[in-house]
Amino acid sequence: MIRTAVLGAGRIGQVHASAVAASRLAQLVVVVDPFEEAAKSLAERIGCEAATDPLEVIARDDIDAVIIGTPTDTHVHLMLKAVEAGKAVLCEKPVDLDIAKVDEALRQLEDKDVPVMLAFNRRFDPSAAAMRQAIDAGEIGDVHQVVITSRDPGMPPEGYVQASGGIFRDMTIHDFDMARWLLGEEPTEVLATASRLVSPDLVEKYDDYDTVMVVMRTASGKQCHINNSRKAVYGYDQRMEVFGSNGMLLNDNLRPSTLRRYNQDQTEVHDPLLNFFLERYDDAFRAELEAFFGAVGSGKPVPVTPYDGRQALHLANCALESVRTGKVVKV
Ligand SMILES: NC(=O)c1ccc[n+]([C@@H]2O[C@H](COP(=O)([O-])OP(=O)(O)OC[C@H]3O[C@@H](n4cnc5c(N)ncnc54)[C@H](O)[C@@H]3O)[C@@H](O)[C@H]2O)c1
The missing domain is CATH 3.40.50.720 (NAD(P)-binding Rossmann-like Domain)
Known part of the structure; x- marks a missing residue:
């Protein structure tokens, strides 16, 4: 134990x-x-x-x-x-909001022989893990495109926005990690656009955004598109698609039950989406811990490292730079 x-x-x-x-x-x-x-x-x-x-x-x-x-x-x-x-x-996650501090921490960890895992829990979601396994098994051939939709059910409180480090470092950071993991290759170019459509006054006060899209490309030409909104009125929207030379993998939203209701006005009415990350990723948090304890117990490498955290933070910084300059940023 x-x-x-x-x-x-x-x-x-x-x-x-x-x-x-x-x-x-x-x-x-x-x-x-x-x-x-x-x-x-x-x-x-x-x-x-x-x-x-x-x-x-x-x-x-x-x-x-x-x-x-x-x-x-x-x-x-x-x-x-x-x-x-x-x-x-x-x-x-995140290791820190300041990449210089993260790099210094990584340097200090270099010669330490102690397991340190970063908590990117979404990798351990059973559907996401099945996606990665299907890619590894060659089910869809070579990966060409990854499409990630991640929308929160509502704006966080003001204090949260103030301390979050901005939407790219707080929210999109999960998607940057998912993108690197599913592409199997580091993005080398980032183009991002960001808007204030949900709570314009609140996010502008902290020089932040609430609605963003990111497009990334790897050295071999693989592509990824991420879209985030701080508010989807229909609930916590978490979907992913991986398109490859031999097919596609689609990871849809989860609901509390598989029930569908039909009446004279509507058909195929499902239960609302699982709301919010504590419910949607409950399995993932548990599986993440088992992976951590499994690695600690067996002496095998941890599956997600502080370096993964550093790379996701770097992509977030590149996306912000792209928004500010209006240009494609080389990673
Ligand atoms: N992986 C995910 O999906 C996910 C989700 C939510 C939060 N997070 C991350 O988890 C961290 C905490 O977020 P939260 O939403 O739980 O915040 P929170 O404010 O709800 O809880 C943080 C708690 O830490 C306590 N605390 C402050 N300094 C401490 C210290 N030195 N030692 C021990 N406790 C201390 C605070 O009193 C507070 O109770 C953040 O870094 C956030 O980014 C990750």
């Missing part, structure tokens, strides 16, 4: 703590949050210790692995402290 601490008892920390508690590979020892009430109420709900000082917990001998679900600007510090203490780390 891998003795695990979860740092952060907020939205994502609660997801990870429940998944660790349910895992057969790990034991949830402690949840940590400087906001004592948050740590205590989560710990009571799940049945583990609560603590308020992450560095004290990282130093404990009875902790083997640390899951970092704290605000983004704390990730690098906590990750490096945990690695220094010899603890395996699963760190939430």
Whole structure:
């Protein structure tokens, strides 16, 4: 059993703590949050210790692995402290919003022989994983195009927008990672366009956008198109298409049931889409943790690395540069 601490008892920390508690590979020892009430109420709900000082917990001998679900600007510090203490780390995305800080962290991790995994959970969604397996099995021949639609059900609150680092680094970052993973090749050119159509005043206040499209090309000519909106009135819209020389793979939205309703006004009416990421990617968060613990337990490499986080952040920065210059940006 891998003795695990979860740092952060907020939205994502609660997801990870429940998944660790349910895992057969790990034991949830402690949840940590400087906001004592948050740590205590989560710990009571799940049945583990609560603590308020992450560095004290990282130093404990009875902790083997640390899951970092704290605000983004704390990730690098906590990750490096945990690695220094010899603890395996699963760190939430993004590594940081500042690529220079990420590069310095990668440099410090270079000679460390401790597993550090980045939490790009969507790779572990069963449908996305099946897509990647079908590509690897040669079912659609050579990949030519990847199309990713990712739309949130509604604008986040103002405080979130302010701290997010902007839509490309906060939201599209998942899609940049998915694009690299499905293309199987690094994008070399990025062209992006961005608009303020959902909450123009709010996003303009933070020099941000709410509606974006990105087109990318790899050195061999593979293409990817990503489109994001902060608000789809019909719910959390998550679809992907991979088109290849011998066919296509299509990953549609998930719904709570397969029921379809028919009446005199409408036919084929489905349940609403699963709303929002906690529901849609519940399986993915659990599978991600199992992959992490599996790698830690077996000594095999972790499936997603901080370098993957760095590359996705770099693509986000290129997209923003493309919006600002109106030009194709060389990656
Ligand atoms: N993979 C995903 O789909 C996904 C989804 C949501 C959030 N995230 C990422 O997870 C991170 C946290 O986001 P959230 O939405 O859970 O935020 P949140 O604000 O809901 O929770 C963060 C918690 O961390 C606590 N905290 C602050 N500093 C801490 C420290 N030094 N040690 C321990 N706890 C500390 C806060 O008190 C808070 O309770 C962000 O980096 C975000 O980008 C990823």
